Amino acid sequence: MKEHTHPATVRVFIALAPPDEAKEELERALAPAYEAYPRMRWNRIEDWHVTLAFLGELPVGAVPPLRPRLAELARTHRPVRLSLRGGGHFDERVLWSGIGGELEELHVLAAEVRAVVKECGIGFADRPLRPHLTLARARRGDHRAAPEAAAGLDGFAGREWPARRLHLVGSNIGRGPGPIHYRDIESWPFGGGES
Template sequence: MKEKTHAATVRIFIALAPPDDAKQELERVLGPAYAAYPRMRWNRIEDWHITLAFLGELPVAAVPLLRPPLAELVAARRPLRLALRGGGHFDERVLWTGIDGDLEELHLLADDVRALVKECGIPYEGRPLRPHLTLARSRRNEPPHAVEAAAGLAAFTGRPWHTERLHLVGSNIGRGPGPIHYRDIEAWPFAGGR
């Protein structure tokens, strides 16, 4: 009799993370929105990231395939100069801040990361890159407040910073109750990075 087995999977994405001081700068600006919209599901500051490629659920065995080529790709790349800027929303429910700076290079990096994923034999049909950092979501049973919260970020321009590492991240989405948490599986420094 054949035993039924389920391969272990992990939800994966590849991202950049702003440095702590850039995130803290934005967190201070978000103070009034935190107070005004406490029922929104606010992402934890330590989880803020700029997704370059969302891969979804992958077998755990696929993760090692990504490590060497991602390390090689990043070792050949200089850090990007980016900044957090302004605010916006998706479908009146998702609040985000935008990205400014070396946007052409950011798009090229995302294209190369996505091509590398496909070369590793991992199916990838992602949406076009819209550089942003997701901050919060309105709860399904609550009125959406992302439009109002985004208006409070309209004049925000954060200080410029350089990307330090490319992150391969796993998440616990769909893994039980409670907030979403992310963890670095691995991170690689950019050439000439700190």
């Protein structure tokens, strides 16, 4: 008989989330791709995010020490101004939208987030930041969908927006056959309590 019902690990990343108006602009620009490539595995618009640090599968007990440190980091930062622009693909399978705006500040924030993670004793694959927002994954064997959908975003330039909160996010990836779902474990407002 199992004594616990919660998983012993959680898949975690730290991210920024565009506001609804910015996501809706991009969603409208994607309308032709949604229609042309219905077999792609499209991420839900409410799950769109800009990852600063991907921590991977962590023991549940590794997460609580991150919370006060990330809260303090957010409190000392002003919101970074960003925009969604253009599109591209990784390995002909992953479709993404690019990020514009205060990219230098975004890289500084990501470096500080990653330093906090390391100071909490969490090891992770510290890959260089390539700012993007993942939109969809093509199914194996469909090599046209992501490049063609990305080409359809060439001229897209969305509004600028301030990233107002730092998000600690968990996902259910690998926990069943359905779509990936993300949930905020917690989020904190940037500089001066803006929300």
